[in-house]
Amino acid sequence: MPGHIESITLYIPDEYQSLNELVPSLELTPLDVRMFSRFYGLARFPRAPGSLDDLFRPLMSQFTARHEPLLPDIRYVVHTHTLPAVKPFPDSISALLPEYGFRHDIEFCSLTMGHCSSSLTAVDWLSRKLKAGEYALLLIGEKAFHPRVELIADTTIMGECACAVLISNPEGRGNVLGRFTTQAGEFNRQSGHASDCSPRFSDHYFPFILRALHAALNHFDVTPETLSWLAPHNVNISSWNKILGEIDLPKNKVLLENISKYGHCFGADPFINLLTLLQQERVQSGDKILLASVGMGATFSSLLIQADSSHPIAVIAI
Known part of the structure; x- marks a missing residue:
């Protein structure tokens, strides 16, 4: 729902x-x-x-x-x-x-x-x-x-x-069109200690997120051409450049400018980036925006939202 x-x-x-x-x-x-x-x-x-x-x-x-x-x-x-x-x-x-x-x-x-x-x-x-x-x-x-x-x-x-x-939860369709989540259970132990014998997630990060992004696009029935924006987690620019080269998503559709401003703000990154897009009026009614993030453990989660000028998202930046 x-x-x-x-x-x-x-x-x-x-x-x-x-x-x-x-x-x-x-x-x-x-x-x-x-x-x-x-x-x-x-x-x-x-x-x-x-x-x-x-x-x-x-x-x-x-x-x-x-x-x-x-x-x-x-x-x-x-x-x-x-x-x-x-x-x-x-x-x-x-x-x-x-x-x-x-x-x-x-x-x-x-x-x-x-x-x-x-x-x-x-x-x-x-x-x-x-x-x-x-x-x-x-x-x-x-x-x-x-x-x-x-x-x-x-x-x-x-x-x-x-x-x-x-x-x-409106009676009609909301701006959240759906969620897609996937996990890699072999990385469920990430203690941060050097003695941890679990697999190194960093060694498998790129294959994992590439599979997850492809699966999310398929799940939502959108393509790099029909997706208006990707609002990602702000881990680093290098990793996103590498990922974008593999999924053929143009860099001008991905908001990366906040990485240098704020670093990785835990779970808030996709919402920081969505707020920036809305503040700067870079979103038009009908645009589809994918919010995506990866958590240690390892979990990929995403939301697909669609902008609606008749019921816009209010933004309050302090």
Whole structure:
């Protein structure tokens, strides 16, 4: 049962750390710096001082100010994050909700097992739970609080942001046309420890994502010619250039410019890129946009949405 993305609210901190500033804490070599900057296109990374609550408070203030009349109709709130646990559960993001006027009996949960792709799966899952007239709120965001979290070796460096996606289930067709997810179970153990004997996902990443993208296009019955935009996860420019060469998708249909601005912001990347496309008015009514992300584990998830000028997605960037 496809749903509808009503709005995207995004908070990106004003504070940034440059690649050079991260060299000591991440123990980057000069070769690492050249690789991340010249080939991967990474330059700076938003980093908010304080706690996870401090990251979410500006987002929640802006979201509730814009959507106050709808708060009684928000039935579900889901926080998706890459790490299995970001706070002790009694102190989860749900503890913030009463401060901002959400109903006392709202249902809250976390989704994590798709890691950075969990946010895309959550849109479909929430859409199926909603009844007519109800809304759900998807919250995305976590802290890059430790070098093991900040860095995916030879791949990317993490940024921080908080994102809220308001979802409804209209009686007619929503702008979410469907979801496609696939997994490679042999990579289900990714502890980050050097002693981990599971296969190295990085050695199999390209075949996996190529198969997944081809399968997604077939599932949605779209082609590189009929697809208007790909809003991907912001891992690095080099990997996407290699992937695009294999699926014959023109580079001007893929939003990659945010990689150098923000790095890889966990599960928020596809929504950051979708918001950018909408803000810059690069989307026309009827355009089909594929949101895609890969999470360690390994899970590929994607959403196909279609722009509709009669019911546009509201965007709020702080």
